[in-house]
Amino acid sequence: xxxxxxxxxxxxxxxxxxxxxxxxxxxxxxxxxxxxxxxxxxxxxxxxxxxxxxxxxxxxxxxxxxxxxxxxxxxxxxxxxxxxxxxxxxxxxxxxxxxxxxxxxxxxxxxxxxxxxxxxxxxxxxxxxxxxxxxxxxxxxxxxxxxxxxxxxxxxxxxxxxxxxxxxxxxxxxxxxxxxxxxxxxxxxxxxxxxxxxxxxxxxxxxxxxxxxxxxxxxxxxxxxxxxxxxxxxxxxxxxxxxxxxxxxxxxxxxxxxxxxxxxxxxxxxxxxxxxx
Amino acid sequence: xxxxxxxxxxxxxxxxxxxxxxxxxxxxxxxxxxxxxxxxxxxxxxxxxxxxxxxxxxxxxxxxxxxxxxxxxxxxxxxxxxxxxxxxxxxxxxxxxxxxxxxxxxxxxxxxxxxxxxxxxxxxxxxxxxxxxxxxxxxxxxxxxxxxxxxxxxxxxxxxxxxxxxxxxxxxxxxxxxxxxxxxxxxxxxxxxxxxxxxxxxxxxxxxxxxxxxxxxxxxxxxxxxxxxxxxxxxxxxxxxxxxxxxxxxxxxxxxxxxxxxxxxxx
Numbered sequence: 001x002x003x004x005x006x007x008x009x010x011x012x013x014x015x016x017x018x019x020x021x022x023x024x025x026x027x028x029x030x031x032x033x034x035x036x037x038x039x040x041x042x043x044x045x046x047x048x049x050x051x052x053x054x055x056x057x058x059x060x061x062x063x064x065x066x067x068x069x070x071x072x073x074x075x076x077x078x079x080x081x082x083x084x085x086x087x088x089x090x091x092x093x094x095x096x097x098x099x100x101x102x103x104x105x106x107x108x109x110x111x112x113x114x115x116x117x118x119x120x121x122x123x124x125x126x127x128x129x130x131x132x133x134x135x136x137x138x139x140x141x142x143x144x145x146x147x148x149x150x151x152x153x154x155x156x157x158x159x160x161x162x163x164x165x166x167x168x169x170x171x172x173x174x175x176x177x178x179x180x181x182x183x184x185x186x187x188x189x190x191x192x193x194x195x196x197x198x199x200x201x202x203x204x205x206x207x208x209x210x211x212x213x214x215x216x217x218x219x220x221x222x223x224x225x226x227x228x229x230x231x232x233x234x235x236x237x238x239x240x241x242x243x244x245x246x247x248x249x250x251x252x253x254x255x256x257x258x259x260x261x262x263x264x265x266x267x268x269x270x271x272x273x274x275x276x277x
Numbered sequence: 278x279x280x281x282x283x284x285x286x287x288x289x290x291x292x293x294x295x296x297x298x299x300x301x302x303x304x305x306x307x308x309x310x311x312x313x314x315x316x317x318x319x320x321x322x323x324x325x326x327x328x329x330x331x332x333x334x335x336x337x338x339x340x341x342x343x344x345x346x347x348x349x350x351x352x353x354x355x356x357x358x359x360x361x362x363x364x365x366x367x368x369x370x371x372x373x374x375x376x377x378x379x380x381x382x383x384x385x386x387x388x389x390x391x392x393x394x395x396x397x398x399x400x401x402x403x404x405x406x407x408x409x410x411x412x413x414x415x416x417x418x419x420x421x422x423x424x425x426x427x428x429x430x431x432x433x434x435x436x437x438x439x440x441x442x443x444x445x446x447x448x449x450x451x452x453x454x455x456x457x458x459x460x461x462x463x464x465x466x467x468x469x470x471x472x473x474x475x476x477x478x479x480x481x482x483x484x485x486x487x488x489x490x491x492x493x494x495x496x497x498x499x500x501x502x503x504x505x506x507x508x509x510x511x512x513x514x515x516x517x518x519x520x521x522x523x524x525x526x527x528x529x530x531x532x533x534x535x536x537x538x539x540x541x542x543x544x
Binding site: 015074105112116120121124126 | 285286288289292293297365367368369370371372374375376532536537538
């Protein structure tokens, strides 16, 4: 079996509440209408084992929804998603044993220390606490996390340090598939580089399959063997960075130009919008 | 399900909550202070009864203590989803490779232990304040009532926990409505007969009604476990029915949240 993840004609739509029109009657303002958002629209893709696969798209393009579908946090409306041969709907528990995730927001119990958060996660994944402590310290050291901060509460750590703990939490459980949902967004250049280097190291040493969603063109180009350009819930194209460039203009084409050619969106404006968010 | 693995994971939740209490200790001091003062003020109403004041104080204090315990169990289980949503950890907990029973069972274990410790501290404070005599009370039976009644409140807590899954904004508040309704109809501080006639039949549907009746019989009249066997059996049966029902409802709610995208952080 060569595929780690298979998505076949996956759809996920949401009904979202519309902003109430200030000029509408009070009843309509009280119960504003809903509009259908096509978060993931007929997506089919296949990720090979041991691959770093990038999902590149702007805010609201459907990247995180796709990751949540793979992570068993959402049910697809139609189509199917499988992780290492296991259906994410029918065999949720089996899928959960093989995956872990790092999200854009370092989600932790903020009053607890990094150590307490890591040990809690390790116990949920049935990792021996002693081994978990050794592994956690080794991973954090590799990521340049200060040793004396491991017992500090999460709320007193910088965003970069929190994200490094999030990476350690995911890797402690030795996942076969690692879902990285914008793991370097908001990090300083040094922390960003530390995390990127570590991602490459993990893939090389452990043969982990990694799905990486990102806004960062350079990051996608540096880390990913293949990249899917996603826009409006649809996959516009999938190829290597070189392949995408060649399709659009040639080797000297930038990824920003590739993105514009495939989606019709100006990346610099998307980046500005993202900063504003 | 590998039992030892699930038990270890279950204990992780109890341990996590214990660690959180240590970090939020000032909140705990405030909660405990309020619980003691609340129980004392309710007990003081009984002082006005004159000759029978001792019995009335005990009647009211038993109601306040039990309600305090059951509220804590209900609250801790019912709010477990809201809390995780607030901390932002909800997705990580729900994608962990454990059964939902393991997750919620750990929260229930913690809730019972935490509720029992808080109740004992309040009991000691109240006993000292009122110089209460518990010589005629059957404390062992009282403890049995507490343990057995926990089951039904866990079941109700599981049902309440589903509300924040269905509605991230309003679900948590809705659990308070359920709690308030149980307080009204269960005879916590008065006999059921004090309720309007049309409301009295509703008390039969509240496990707290049977809990309070049994606890008062144990602590005020010194009833033994064998004397209260029918009440205890009834409470156990309600618990045995409510826990799987609560889990089933929770699983439906979880599925709904996974379908509609509500299984994510809020705030």
